[in-house]
Amino acid sequence: MNTDVAPRLGGWQQAWRLVAAAALGFPFWLSTAAALPRGCAADTCSWLVTGDPLVALGCLTALLWRRRFPLAVTMAVAVASGPSTLAIGAALLALCSISTRRRPVEIGVVALVYVAASQLTLVLYPIKTPPGSLPLQLALPTLSAGIAAAMGVAVGARRVEVWSLRERAESAEREQSAREAQARALERNRIAREMHDVLAHRISLVAMQAGVLDHRDNLTAEENRTLIRGIADGSRQALEELRDVLGVLRAGPGRPEPPQPSLDRIPELVADARTSGLDVTLTTTVSGKPSDGVGRTCYRVIQEGLTNAAKHAPGAPVHITVEGTAGDELHVRVHNFPPTTTTTQPPPSGFGLLGLAERVTLAGGKLSHHRAPDGGYVLTAHLPWPDHDHETRS
Known part of the structure; x- marks a missing residue:
């Protein structure tokens, strides 16, 4: 059975998804800003208020083509979510979207790239972490990626079920029409x-x-x-x-x-x-x-x-x-x-x-x-x- 059953989205549906992705990334951006030393954002950490929002804007724009180039757009947004915490919401939306295809290898590769890219935040910003906190640093992105993937798989299964029911209904109508004609x-x-x-x-x-x-x-x-x-x-x-x-x-x-x-x-x-x-x-x-x-x-x-x-x-x-x-x-x-x-x-x-x-x-x-x-x-x-x-x- 073909599991790649994606309905066409209208303009308002695209818009509210992009707004939701931006809103989802905003808490991550605030938590990163709160973890920085006082005065860092205006000096060595200026990337947080300049480059981070620009990269996030580019990721949100790229999401408009995720139906045409699903894997390429999702991989690019997942990588970009490393240097841009505001783009994490876009990355999770892309991961959820590609998970609707229900291809385990594809989902696993994208999730791995997303988790690995999340560790770039510690490289870009002088955030002090206690020793032995690596499992905790991997837990949050892994959990968010798992939730996004699970939601995407559930949505994909629902789409396939609806598509199957619609096909059965149309087939029943065709058979009924054929019986009536006969x-x-x-x-x-x-x-x-x-x-x-x-x-x-x-x-x-x-x-x-x-x-x-x-x-x-x-x-x-x-x-x-x-x-x-x-x-x-x-x-x-x-x-x-x-x-x-x-x-x-x-x-x-x-x-x-x-x-x-x-x-x-x-x-x-x-x-x-x-x-x-x-x-x-x-x-x-x-x-x-x-x-x-x-x-x-x-x-x-x-x-x-x-x-x-x-x-x-x-x-x-x-x-x-x-x-x-x-x-x-x-x-x-x-x-x-x-x-x-x-x-x-x-x-x-x-x-x-x-x-x-x-x-x-x-x-x-x-x-x-x-x-x-x-x-x-x-x-x-x-x-x-x-x-x-x-x-x-x-």
Whole structure:
């Protein structure tokens, strides 16, 4: 993990830190002045009132670049704190600042330089020290350096923790946004699929019947009435089914859905297609009753096949074969022959077979569609049919 997490400081934050550093160095400067012999400050010890404040001012100015050159600025200020006791506050601030990086070797080197530089005060000024006081002279700078380093490490750890929490929050927001986007996409796909399954079949049959009325002028009055009645009934059923689908999509989680199509309703689907003018033949050899999911998918395959036959092969015979056995597979085949009449076709949606392929894949089956050798079109689906009854008895 990158531990060098330093926030950008504003102007007022920089200012109060520099003021705090100057205020921290002032007690050290006063204690040094108090330890000097009387009258020394105006004579041999004039450095205390001239050079010491100037060096401290230079150190405070150098602190403005401690974010850009942390190690170089900290080392320079630590060395300068030896001849300038007023710069000790700047040195401690620099040490605290560099300790936020939490690099032990770096902190140790800077602290050692700071403690060693603090002993230059005894060289510059004639301060009398009792014999054996060296440990005491090292204790105060060592203690101050330790406190500054500990504060810097604590601040650095806090910054890393805040940065980590912020990253987690941002990551959680991104994941939530991604989940919401995925949920919206899935919902749009579900709505589109349901709309297509409900409307495409009915509207295709209505369009086929309207095309027959438009292109054939040799129909009897009874045939015309049958086609017109079929258009009216198909339109009404399409509106009713659309209302049911919209009601489900708008309903809350507790609202029950209307009955879904199953294998038992395939003869009814074929009968509606025949009423609308399609020449449909259904052959069913199914032993047993598949699950609702398999039956519904089989229904949708046949519905899509009849819809495409009504769109692209008006007047052509359609052969539907459904066969299967529990414990094996359920095979569905919809074969429409080449069109026998020419009518104005509705614009293709291009999503029917895509949505159907998704349904079949989710059911664990395989879907294929291709042009037949006779010029027609073949749509086939192979759906797994596990024998749950046999497993239950076992």
